Amino acid sequence: MSFDLDHYRRRAERFCEELSREYYLHLAGHKPELEIEPIYDGYADLFARADVERLRELAGGAAGGDEKRRLRYLLQFAFDGLLGLDTRSESAELAGLEASLEVDPGDGAVPYRAVPIEQANEPDSDRRAALEEARNAVLVERLNPLHRAMLERSHELCRAFGWPSYTAAYAELRGIDLETLALQTGSFLEATEDAYAAIVDPQLRRTGMSPLGGLRRSDLPRFFRAVDLDPVFPADLLVASFANTLAGLGIDLGRQTNVHLDADSRRTKSSRAFCSTPRVPDEVYLVIAPSGGRDDYGALFHEGGHVEHYANTDPGLAFEFRHLGDNSVTESFAFLVEHLIEDRDWLRHKLGVEDPEPAAAHTRAFKLVLVRRYAAKLAYELELHGDTAVLAEMPGRYAELLTRALRVPWPRASWLADVDGGFYAACYLRAWTLETRWRAALRERFGASWFASSEAGEWLRSLWSHGQRLDAAELLAETLGGELDFTVMATELTTPAD
Numbered sequence: 485m486s487f488d489l490d491h492y493r494r495r496a497e498r499f500c501e502e503l504s505r506e507y508y509l510h511l512a513g514h515k516p517e518l519e520i521e522p523i524y525d526g527y528a529d530l531f532a533r534a535d536v537e538r539l540r541e542l543a544g545g546a547a548g549g550d551e552k553r554r555l556r557y558l559l560q561f562a563f564d565g566l567l568g569l570d571t572r573s574e575s576a577e578l579a580g581l582e583a584s585l586e587v588d589p590g591d592g593a594v595p596y597r598a599v600p601i602e603q604a605n606e607p608d609s610d611r612r613a614a615l616e617e618a619r620n621a622v623l624v625e626r627l628n629p630l631h632r633a634m635l636e637r638s639h640e641l642c643r644a645f646g647w648p649s650y651t652a653a654y655a656e657l658r659g660i661d662l663e664t665l666a667l668q669t670g671s672f673l674e675a676t677e678d679a680y681a682a683i684v685d686p687q688l689r690r691t692g693m694s695p696l697g698g699l700r701r702s703d704l705p706r707f708f709r710a711v712d713l714d715p716v717f718p719a720d721l722l723v724a725s726f727a728n729t730l731a732g733l734g735i736d737l738g739r740q741t742n743v744h745l746d747a748d749s750r751r752t753k754s755s756r757a758f759c760s761t762p763r764v765p766d767e768v769y770l771v772i773a774p775s776g777g778r779d780d781y782g783a784l785f786h787e788g789g790h791v792e793h794y795a796n797t798d799p800g801l802a803f804e805f806r807h808l809g810d811n812s813v814t815e816s817f818a819f820l821v822e823h824l825i826e827d828r829d830w831l832r833h834k835l836g837v838e839d840p841e842p843a844a845a846h847t848r849a850f851k852l853v854l855v856r857r858y859a860a861k862l863a864y865e866l867e868l869h870g871d872t873a874v875l876a877e878m879p880g881r882y883a884e885l886l887t888r889a890l891r892v893p894w895p896r897a898s899w900l901a902d903v904d905g906g907f908y909a910a911c912y913l914r915a916w917t918l919e920t921r922w923r924a925a926l927r928e929r930f931g932a933s934w935f936a937s938s939e940a941g942e943w944l945r946s947l948w949s950h951g952q953r954l955d956a957a958e959l960l961a962e963t964l965g966g967e968l969d970f971t972v973m974a975t976e977l978t979t980p981a982d
């Protein structure tokens with residue numbers, strides 16, 4: 485039977501819609517079960533090996549331009565789906581275990597998934613470490629065998645399609661030169677090496693933590709939580725400050741009929757903000773459970789950036805450009821909006837903070853830790869997914885690379901659980917550099933308070949209208965010019981702010 489590309493595209497779009505709506509309904513607390521298996525079963529034909537191979541031929545043979553882009557995005561969608569379908573029983577088992585297992589730090593059981601929250605709220609460093617140890621033991625014994633089976637199966641499937649490795653597969657599928665990116669992020673690690681402790685240690689001290697050298701990984705959730713900043717980020721201003729910020733940009737959240745803001749409280753609702761996009765741009769959800777604090781603001785503004793990007797995407801674009809493509813682009817807009825919560829002018833004007841310095845300095849230190857962590861993760865994932873990987877050596881390499889980048893003794897246990905599928909880490913890293921460029925352009929064109937300029941809003945809406953037709957490098961080249969580059973971000977993160 486011949487391959488009907490238009491039919492495939494229509495079904496792929498419906499699949500995305502149903503899957504996304506199911507996640508929304510479950511995570512927003514409208515239904516307790518997450519029933520994605522029937523959806524996958526109903527669309528299993530999309531991920532049949534013959535169809536994926538046909539898409540790969542078509543993508544390889546296309547001349548260029550938009551048709552080639554659409555085929556490559558569709559091929560990545562299909563191959564991700566094929567891997568997902570092939571490892572769905574392990575995924576379901578993992579999710580079930582993660583939701584049901586408990587860990588005991590010595591004073592009673594804590595749900596497995598609640599460990600980071602428990603650590604963030606635990607003032608006693610030794611109990612945080614005990615939680616970590618108990619969690620790692622469960623990870624090694626119960627979850628890692630499943631993670632490992634999924635990893636080996638994914639590697640095998642890449643080879644079955646003729647790629648030398650998982651790395652080679654995803655470099656082609658994403659259209660990202662991963663080795664070059666790793667060289668750039670390696671230079672970023674070097675460029676921020678000397679300033680790292682000088683930026684992070686004062687914030688550790690301010691939050692009552694041990695400095696680098698004495699800090700443990702189990703302390704990081706507590707550090708990121710920044711309890712002392714709670715008064716700066718009150719729960720009752722969370723939604724209002726977001727709506728107010730959009731209003732400053734000339735965007736009336738209340739009148740965006742395609743954006744559904746869900747702030748109702750439901751018993752099984754996710755405690756973390758998320759965005760869901762069954763139909764781009766016509767049906768976009770921003771779901772929050774406002775509890776306040778720096779983390780909560782960061783999550784809402786990040787997801788709010790995704791929501792505005794999708795809600796302003798041109799409805800006339802092809803499905804692939806509205807729903808698929810290079811997620812470095814949407815992440816760059818999420819980071820741009822998220823960055824506001826460390827912007828001194830924004831803190832003063834929108835939250836009425838008299839002294840924005842502690843909040844701004846803390847968030848900058850947090851970001852430096854995060855970017856260095858992702859740089860180390862990319863280096864590690866290239867080894868893990870390369871064609872010469874020796875899996876027995878990988879837990880050690882993971883611990884070594886993360887320990888070196890963060891100067892925090894890093895446990896080996898999460899060598900598999902800490903890996904983002906399909907090199908998503910590369911998207912975050914590219915997004916951070918792209919966000920730096922968007923922000924510099926906004927300041928230059930519309931001033932330091934660009935977030936209060938409707939012209940800035942108009943410029944952003946024109947960027948958002950492209951959806952993800954172009955990848956991050958192409959979009960930058962076509963709008964501001966130049967290339968994705970980590971040196972600007974390294975300088976920004978290590979130079980005292982104005």
Ligand SMILES: [Zn+2]
Pocket residue numbers: 786790815818
């Ligand atoms: Zn995001």
